[in-house]
Amino acid sequence: MAWTPPSKFTVTISFLFLAIGLFLFVELFFSLTSILPPLTIGTFTSDELYGIIAMTCVFLAWFLMYLGVRMKGM
Secondary structure (H helix, E strand, O other): OOOOOOOHHHHHHHHHHHHHHHHHHHHHHHOOOOOOOOOOOOOOOHHHHHHHHHHHHHHHHHHHHHHHHHOOOO
16 A cells, blocks of 8 residues: 655644644643633533543544545545
């Protein structure tokens, strides 16, 4: 199976998702004073919700890059 390089758009969007996800992870685990506003939905605390958002962003970055390599023209 042939390898196709992803387009610049796919790489840029994937990088943005990864940067946002890693920023949230670093902010959650290594920051003494959080700059993130309090956010609660349902029974999730603010830290749990930001963790879910960060994991989703990192997964989307990986998945978009995977699709960009596997599918031609993406």
